[in-house]
Amino acid sequence: MKVTQAYRYALDPTAEQAAALASHCGAARFAFNWGLALIKAALDRREAEKTHGVPEVPEESPAEVPWSLYSLRREWNTAKDRVAPWWADNSKEAYNTGLDGVARALKNWSASRKGTRKGAKVGFPRFKSKHRAAPSCRFTTGAIRVEADRHHVRLPRLGAIRTAESTRKLARHLERGTGRILAATVRFEGGRWFVSFTCEIDRADRAPAKPDAVVGVDLGVKDLAVLSTGEVIPNPGHHRAASRKLRKLNKELARRQGPRTPDGGRREASARWAKTKKALGKAHARVAGRRRDGLHKLTSRLAATYGTVVVEDLNVSGMLANHSLARAVADVGMAEARRQLTYKTTWSGGRLIVADRWFPSSKTCSGCGAVKTKLALSERVYACTRCGLVAGRDHNAALNLAALAADVAQSCGETLNARGGAVRPGARAGRAPAKREPRKRGTLRREPEAV
Structure with a gap:
C-alpha cells in the first residue's frame, strides 16, 4: 500500500550552511509578513469603502484581495524588486513557503468564520516574530535528494549538508524504487537544525504477530x-523529572535583559539572555524528544x-x-x-x-x-x-x-468513534446498553470521565 510518510534527520551544517539556512527561514518569515500586510491593507480599504457607501464586492474576489497562493505569488513577483532587493540570495521556495502559509491561514480563518470548518474557531492570522516563531522553510522543487554515502542530504541553493545520523532507511526505499520524495522541510528547534522529507512510500503488506x-x-x-x-507501563514523567532544571533556567532568564522593556517597548537583548534562552530551548526539546x-x-x-x-x-x-x-x-x-x-x-x-x-x-x-x-x-x-x-x-x-x-x-466491523458508531456505548453481548438521562435545554453537558 502507498502511504505518505515523513523521515526526520538532525543536521550538522557548517557555519556557512547554518547562516544560509537561517537566511532562507528569515526570507520565508518576511514573505509571510509581507503577504499578511497586503491582505490587511486590502481589508482595511474595504472597510473604509463601506463607510462611504461603496457597494460590497465578494469576499474572495481576486481583484480586491489576493486570497489564493497564485494571486499572492503574482503580487510578490511584481513587488519583490522594490520591497526585497536581496531576494536573489535565497531560493524561490523560501518565499513560496511564507506566501503559502498566508494563504492557508486566511483560508482557515475565512472557513471558520463562515462555519464551514470543523473544530475550534480560528482567528485572523498574526505577524510572525523573529523571537517567537520557529524558523522553518519548505522545498518542493529543485535538487532534493539523499546522497549515496547516506550521511548527506542535498537541498536547493544549500548544497550537500551532513546529517548526524544515517539515512539508510530512506535511501533503501529510493534505491528500490518503493519511495519518492515529495518535499523537504528544514526547521530549527532545540538549538539544532532538522530536515523532514515528506515521501510517498510503497509499504509491503504486513500482519501483526x-x-x-x-x-x-x-x-x-x-x-x-x-x-x-x-x-x-509506568509514566516516566519526563517534564516532572526536568522541572527543577527548567525552573532554574526560567528564573535565570527572568533576571537577564530580554528584548522587551518593563513598559512593553523593544530593546536589544543581552548576550547572557540569548545564552540562557538557548539553554532553555534545549531543555524543553530534550523533554519533548524523550516523551x-x-x-x-x-x-x-x-x-x-x-x-x-x-x-x-x-x-x-x-x-x-x-x-x-x-x-x-x-x-x-x-x-x-x-x-x-x-x-x-x-x-x-x-x-x-x-x-x-x-x-x-x-x-x-x-x-x-x-x-x-x-x-x-x-x-x-x-x-x-x-x-x-x-x-x-x-x-x-x-x-x-x-x-x-x-x-x-x-456490527459488521464498524469502528466506534466520538460522533457515534454502530454500537451503543456500553453495549455488550448479553448486557443491556448503558442508559443516560436526557439533557434538558440550557444545562451543561457533562465532561467525559477523567482518567
Missing part, C-alpha cells in the same frame, strides 16, 4: 498505559503485536482546561499516542477501535457489566457490589475496552 488478539489500552496520568493483559521516543516505542509494539487495539476517545482539551491536572496530562501525550496508533495499526495490518467518549469504561464492571453511578477519582480499586469483583481501576477499564471488539465484530 497475534492477528486475532485484542488489547484494550487505558491511558492515564499515574501510569502511562494499562493493558487488558495486565501489563502496566516522543517513549510513545513511539509503545505504539509500535502494540501495533506490531495485536491485531485489534481499543482506546478511548478522551477529551484531552477539556482535561487541559483543569489547571490542577493540565501539566500532568500534557506530560503524558494522550492525543499523540492515539494519533500514532491510528496510522501504525494500518501499516501493520491491524485495526484501531476508538470507544465512544461517553463509554463508562471505569464505572462498568468487567465481570457482570454493572455500572456504578459514581466513582471518585480517589478510588483506584474497583469493587463491584453485585458480583464481588475486585480489580484495579485502570485494569478494569482496559478489560471493558477490549470487550468492545466483540461488539464491533457483531
